[in-house]
Amino acid sequence: MSGIVEVNGLTKLFGDLVAVDHVEFSIAQGEIFGLLGPNGAGKTTTISMISGLLEPTGGDVLVDGHSVRTEPRAVKRKLGVVPQEVALYPTLTARENLQFWGRMYGLRGKELSSAVDEALELAGLADRARERIEKYSGGMKRRINIAAGILHHPKVLLMDEPTVGIDPQSRNHILEQVKGLRGSGMTVLYTSHYMEEVEFLCDRVAIVDHGKVIAMGTLEELRKLVGDADIVRIGVDETLAEESLVAVRAVPGVIQAERADSVLEALAADGGGALAGIISALNAAGEKVHSAEVVEPNLESVFLHLTGKSLRD
Ligand SMILES: Nc1ncnc2c1ncn2[C@@H]1O[C@H](COP(=O)(O)OP(=O)(O)O)[C@@H](O)[C@H]1O
Ligand SMILES: [Mg+2]
Incomplete structure (x- = not known):
């Protein structure tokens, strides 16, 4: 049985440093899959290779059957990405930012405006849509950042530590937002170094350290490892x-x-x-x-x- 995301032998070297070391996992359609590990474990590097931002040193990733090495454009169409760093224009309003991203994904006209409305609603910020992003709190920016990643209804959403450094209220909102995505059938790869988040959200988890997957399974399977x-x-x-x-x-x-x-x-x-x-x-x-x-x-x-x-x- 093959998953919607198949990561095979994925490896990345930066000079002598092995940032990602023969990582293997498979994510089933509709699953929330967690990548849990401390800072420097290789989570962002892994996500960047899946999304085609970084070229793997070795291995490959298949997204819905398409290879990121040989069919990067087909892979991109399937993916939404929520990067670790917020990627928004501070002087534009929330709505304008989302319109910008929507156009990047090829949305136009009515389709674009309804996608933007829907994303604002999901972020819980429809009433603040006309404000410039620079006036937003860190947590609100993150919520819009997530909204930007799902505008085009990707099959698979990659989320890189979306709750780092924000207030508890926005954090809870984001966690509920992600749970809601599962309800809509989206597949999510969620990276974090917060075990509470991963426990709350994820169906299955790969624990990573120094670029290697050191354990993988459901929460129950992982807990059993400790006896x-x-x-x-x-x-x-x-x-x-x-x-x-x-x-x-x-x-x-x-x-x-x-x-x-x-x-x-x-x-x-x-x-x-x-x-x-x-x-x-x-x-x-x-x-x-x-x-x-x-x-x-x-x-x-x-x-x-x-x-x-x-x-x-
Ligand atoms: N562009 C880069 N050049 C050199 N080393 C890098 C680069 N990006 C990441 N690294 C190193 O690779 C390792 C994994 O980093 P990263 O994937 O960002 O970890 P995480 O996201 O889990 O915190 C770290 O040791 C980091 O310093
Ligand atoms: Mg990171």
Whole structure:
């Protein structure tokens, strides 16, 4: 069974750096597929090769049966792209920006104006359509950026971290917007380094790190990779010493431990059982403990389990 997007052995070198390393995945029609990985994992490079913006060093991508290498124009017609950087003209209004993009996709006349109306409605910004983009908040710009990517009803939408750096309200709006797209039968490739978003949205997920797919499957399949382990999440000082982390790793039952900002996360076979040991190890090391909780395995714990690193930056 072949998917609407088939990524085969996709590879990109920048000099000596292997940014994307033999990546393989297949996305079924109508699926929301997540590409989850930390900054620098190769998500944008992958998306750019699928959309034809970057030439692969190796491998190929088929979109609805067309090769991005040999039939780039046919591939482009099937795709909508929401880039990581907002691509809008600040001095034009939201409507004018969407009209511009619509024309780029070959829409004209009535078809164009109804596509623009529909996209504004979906972005929840129909009433602000006459305002210049420069007056928009970051979140509103992102919503229009997404609207621009779906004007021409693409079969497949590529979204590159569409919620980075925006307010929670716009973020929720965007997540609902993407869920709504699935209802309309669109296929979505969604990249993010936020595991909550990917958990909320995606039918299947590929976890990427250093250009490689390190795990792939449904949320349930991925959670099973961690077995029955729990995550113990401890609020600590950002100045937590490396030796304290080593002490936590030595607590019986602790499989892995990592700190990101002011959160220490430990993977433990029995989180409740290991909790007391972790807290006393931290106390003995002279570290402050601000909060503590035991949570069920999630994509964050899968990532920690597979890489020994935290997904957050
Ligand atoms: N044009 C480029 N030239 C050289 N290195 C690049 C270029 N684009 C990306 N990289 C490098 O490739 C790796 C993957 O980058 P990227 O695909 O942007 O990751 P992500 O989107 O997951 O944060 C990083 O190490 C990045 O520094
Ligand atoms: Mg990126």
